[in-house]
Amino acid sequence: MPRPALACAALLAIGVALLPLAYLGIRAAEAGGDRIAGELITGRTGELVVRSVALAAVVTAACTVLGVAAAFLVTRTDLPARRLFGVLAALPLAVPSYVATFAWVSTVGGFEGFWAAALVLTLVSYPYVYLPVAAALVGVDPAQEEVARSLGRGPWRTTVGVTLREVRPAVAAGALLVALYVLSDFGAVSILRVEVLTRAVFTSINLGFDRTGALVLAIALVALTALVLLAEQLSRRRAARYARLGGGTPRPPTRLRLGRSRRAAVLGLAGVIGAALGVPALSLVRWFGVGVSRPGSLGELADAAGNSLQVALLGTALTMVLALPVGLLSARAPGLLSVALDRLAYLSHALPGLVIGLSLVFFGINVAYPLYQSVWLLALAYAALFLPLAVAAVGAAAAQAPPGLEEVARSLGRRRAYVLRTVTVPLAAPGIGAGAALVFLTCMKELPATLLLRPTGMDTLATGLWKHTSVAAYAAAAPYAALLVLIASVPTWWLSARTGVLTRTGG
Amino acid sequence: MSTSRMRPLLASALGGLLALGATGCAAENAAQAEAEAVSDEKITVYSGRSEDLVKPVLDDFQKASGITVEVRYGDTAQMAAQLQEEGDRSPADVFLAQDAGALGAVAGRGLFARLPGEVLDKVPAAYRDEGGEWVGVTGRVRTMVYDTDRVAAADLPESVFELTEPEWKGRVGIAPTNGSFQAFITAMRVEHGDQRTEEFLAGLKANDAQIREGNAPIVADVNSGKLASGLVNHYYVYELAKEEGTSVEALKAKNHFFPDKNIGSLVNVSGVGVLDKADDDPDVREFVDYLLGTQAQTYFAEDTYEYPLIDGVRTAPGLPSLSSLNAPDIDLDDLDDLATTVEMIKESGLV
Numbered sequence: 001m002p003r004p005a006l007a008c009a010a011l012l013a014i015g016v017a018l019l020p021l022a023y024l025g026i027r028a029a030e031a032g033g034d035r036i037a038g039e040l041i042t043g044r045t046g047e048l049v050v051r052s053v054a055l056a057a058v059v060t061a062a063c064t065v066l067g068v069a070a071a072f073l074v075t076r077t078d079l080p081a082r083r084l085f086g087v088l089a090a091l092p093l094a095v096p097s098y099v100a101t102f103a104w105v106s107t108v109g110g111f112e113g114f115w116a117a118a119l120v121l122t123l124v125s126y127p128y129v130y131l132p133v134a135a136a137l138v139g140v141d142p143a144q145e146e147v148a149r150s151l152g153r154g155p156w157r158t159t160v161g162v163t164l165r166e167v168r169p170a171v172a173a174g175a176l177l178v179a180l181y182v183l184s185d186f187g188a189v190s191i192l193r194v195e196v197l198t199r200a201v202f203t204s205i206n207l208g209f210d211r212t213g214a215l216v217l218a219i220a221l222v223a224l225t226a227l228v229l230l231a232e233q234l235s236r237r238r239a240a241r242y243a244r245l246g247g248g249t250p251r252p253p254t255r256l257r258l259g260r261s262r263r264a265a266v267l268g269l270a271g272v273i274g275a276a277l278g279v280p281a282l283s284l285v286r287w288f289g290v291g292v293s294r295p296g297s298l299g300e301l302a303d304a305a306g307n308s309l310q311v312a313l314l315g316t317a318l319t320m321v322l323a324l325p326v327g328l329l330s331a332r333a334p335g336l337l338s339v340a341l342d343r344l345a346y347l348s349h350a351l352p353g354l355v356i357g358l359s360l361v362f363f364g365i366n367v368a369y370p371l372y373q374s375v376w377l378l379a380l381a382y383a384a385l386f387l388p389l390a391v392a393a394v395g396a397a398a399a400q401a402p403p404g405l406e407e408v409a410r411s412l413g414r415r416r417a418y419v420l421r422t423v424t425v426p427l428a429a430p431g432i433g434a435g436a437a438l439v440f441l442t443c444m445k446e447l448p449a450t451l452l453l454r455p456t457g458m459d460t461l462a463t464g465l466w467k468h469t470s471v472a473a474y475a476a477a478a479p480y481a482a483l484l485v486l487i488a489s490v491p492t493w494w495l496s497a498r499t500g501v502l503t504r505t506g507g
Numbered sequence: 508m509s510t511s512r513m514r515p516l517l518a519s520a521l522g523g524l525l526a527l528g529a530t531g532c533a534a535e536n537a538a539q540a541e542a543e544a545v546s547d548e549k550i551t552v553y554s555g556r557s558e559d560l561v562k563p564v565l566d567d568f569q570k571a572s573g574i575t576v577e578v579r580y581g582d583t584a585q586m587a588a589q590l591q592e593e594g595d596r597s598p599a600d601v602f603l604a605q606d607a608g609a610l611g612a613v614a615g616r617g618l619f620a621r622l623p624g625e626v627l628d629k630v631p632a633a634y635r636d637e638g639g640e641w642v643g644v645t646g647r648v649r650t651m652v653y654d655t656d657r658v659a660a661a662d663l664p665e666s667v668f669e670l671t672e673p674e675w676k677g678r679v680g681i682a683p684t685n686g687s688f689q690a691f692i693t694a695m696r697v698e699h700g701d702q703r704t705e706e707f708l709a710g711l712k713a714n715d716a717q718i719r720e721g722n723a724p725i726v727a728d729v730n731s732g733k734l735a736s737g738l739v740n741h742y743y744v745y746e747l748a749k750e751e752g753t754s755v756e757a758l759k760a761k762n763h764f765f766p767d768k769n770i771g772s773l774v775n776v777s778g779v780g781v782l783d784k785a786d787d788d789p790d791v792r793e794f795v796d797y798l799l800g801t802q803a804q805t806y807f808a809e810d811t812y813e814y815p816l817i818d819g820v821r822t823a824p825g826l827p828s829l830s831s832l833n834a835p836d837i838d839l840d841d842l843d844d845l846a847t848t849v850e851m852i853k854e855s856g857l858v
Contacts (some may be wrong), residue, residue: 469558
């Protein structure tokens with residue numbers, strides 16, 4: 001069914017996501033084929049690509065195992081202190097990768113290189129898998145499991161053969177986010193000196209102020225992202241059905257008894273959470289203690305916190321407004337256009353913030369000059385960066401809202417816009433809220449694009465943290481880091497609450 | 508999706524964004540771009556130098572002159588990239604950079620105005636652009652920082668080239684992505700030729716040079732015993748002493764200046780360039796004069812431990828004077844071929 005208004009709005013959103021790619025295209029055209037080929041087809045680029053893929057693969061695999069295991073333990077077993085673990089397991093999402101990395105480096109001697117980066121990135125990004133999988137495990141219809149059990153399958157075989165299959169889309173969506181996040185992350189790989197594409201992009205800018213070299217490497221990164229997206233698309237089974245059959249009364253699934261492995265499970269989960277949250281917490285306390293660098297006046301800190309909230313809220317609002325039509329379209333009007341739009345939204349997601357920042361500098365200077373160095377352009381950058389997070393959440397939420405209700409409303413003579421406003425959006429609202437929370441906390445943590453695009457003279461918590469750590473004034477940096485993590489943990493807590501692990505019946 | 512369908516798609520997207528912009532905000536930015544060359548009591552500074560070091564000077568200037576200073580702080584290299592991207596529509600009036608290379612890169616794009624002779628003349632010819640497009644504000648000397656427990660004074664090298672010898676294997680820290688290191692390598696090429704420089708870089712690589720992101724981590728690692736020595740700028744030990752609340756004498760990390768005009772003791776500058784559009788803005792001129800005045804120069808000497816570049820301001824106590832260093836005679840304008848240096852550093856496998 002044709003929905004011109006929705007399609008137009010979705011195209012606008014995709015336009016924003018494509019701004020960085022358009023910029024890369026223009027710069028690449030300027031540089032010329034020879035320069036690009038010369039820069040791209042080298043042994044070094046090959047090594048960078050291999051190492052980037054390897055890091056993304058290792059971290060994604062580790063996050064998948066960790067995220068699924070944690071989600072399963074807190075939703076489907078008789079783990080003690082289940083609800084506490086349920087919330088704590090999500091909180092590492094509030095810790096920026098550069099803060100976690102600084103913490104590890106200052107705690108563990110000789111901490112650097114590929115495996116160190118893999119460890120830190122896994123610890124900060126496994127919640128991307130944990131959160132959707134926990135929610136899916138809570139929401140899965142236990143009927144299928146009961147059927148399996150009644151046919152004589154044991155509890156573990158049922159878990160592997162039935163339950164985990166049911167939550168496969170949630171695992172895949174989370175794993176995709178992790179893979180793209182690892183490709184784009186700069187903080188960990190730069191501090192730990194792992195030569196991957198993202199770091200090479202920054203290095204090129206720093207080495208001889210070479211934009212073209214940097215942007216050529218960014219193009220390689222986009223190509224890599226396209227491959228990751230393609231692989232994910234191919235891995236989806238055609239015509240698989242994951243939704244509940246019919247209505248039925250939701251009821252709590254049976255919980256597995258851990259028995260003797262209960263202690264091991266507790267220790268394992270506590271170990272992961274301790275490494276992900278405890279190490280940064282310890283370092284922050286130490287930063288407060290040592291060093292006498294001026295710990296910045298409270299006023300400056302409050303200003304930075306206010307600015308962070310302002311730009312993150314604005315960025316979230318803009319991102320959600322743009323994501324809504326794309327998500328609704330892909331849930332309600334599946335087809336080539338909506339699939340293409342959905343995939344395109346992801347395409348610039350693996351680009352480093354620096355490249356997104358430069359592309360919006362270009363856009364601001366040449367197309368939207370009145371917006372340049374205003375918070376609006378920064379919000380636009382956040383939208384370009386984080387649109388996929390929002391689109392995924394909206395799409396999933398809209399898919400859960402039964403289309404039958406819309407059809408009934410339409411059959412009663414309501415107009416489309418009215419149905420959208422009174423039926424679809426309210427039904428999808430909780431999912432949309434979750435997307436907004438995720439985008440908000442990611443905006444709070446973002447650094448490179450914020451540095452390039454913030455209004456002159458404005459500091460956020462992230463840029464304040466950066467300016468102090470860049471001159472090794474850790475005592476002055478500590479309050480910024482602490483406040484940043486604290487504020488970001490509010491939406492994170494809310495996200496973990498809405499997975500259902502906190503409710504008595506649900507989880 | 509074919510390109511023919513793609514183009515209107517992009518166009519409509521851009522159009523929509525423009526509409527969004529029109530309803531938006533900040534028309535003042537546009538007004539700012541059209542600013543005429545009269546005093547509006549306001550300047551916009553892009554600072555590639557960190558806020559901790561520069562803010563006190565800018566605050567003092569603002570207080571003394573009544574001119575509002577809008578500052579954008581960032582990394583020198585990223586700021587140079589941003590200025591190049593902004594071109595002649597940049598909101599910036601002044602670029603305050605950490606090294607001559609970044610200033611050269613922006614000057615190379617024709618974005619700077621030529622500074623008047625009386626401004627340039629305050630600083631010795633060695634520390635300013637030959638074409639007059641930028642001028643040095645402070646001097647910074649390359650040095651070797653070393654751990655007094657792990658390196659005996661008698662074993663300190665006479666020349667930076669000795670660091671490729673076996674006794675230094677795994678004991679030297681460098682920051683190859685750092686602008687100061689690159690300027691030093693460029694100077695080595697100017698002084699000793701590309702071949703010798705290539706050998707030096709290969710020697711560092713073969714000698715298992717320890718790579719760090721910047722100078723500060725090198726000095727911190729030397730002071731904490733993780734590294735025996737490293738190539739850095741001279742003032743980082745002072746910053747570390749300040750951060751640790753101690754005196755520079757009490758640190759384990761010490762500066763060693765290579766003697767006899769050795770290229771390891773290159774003197775580079777931090778400096779300032781004025782964007783073309785602010786060419787005859789009196790506020791900007793006042794600002795540049797202030798940076799090269801006694802008050803600001805004294806601040807840099809005493810608080811950031813850099814070398815003042817104008818006559819009549821003394822170097823911080825404890826630091827050898829610039830003239831006593833016997834630094835190599837390198838024309839900073841000759842350090843403009845950064846591209847080749849970068850290529851060589853890349854090929855050496857150090858980054």
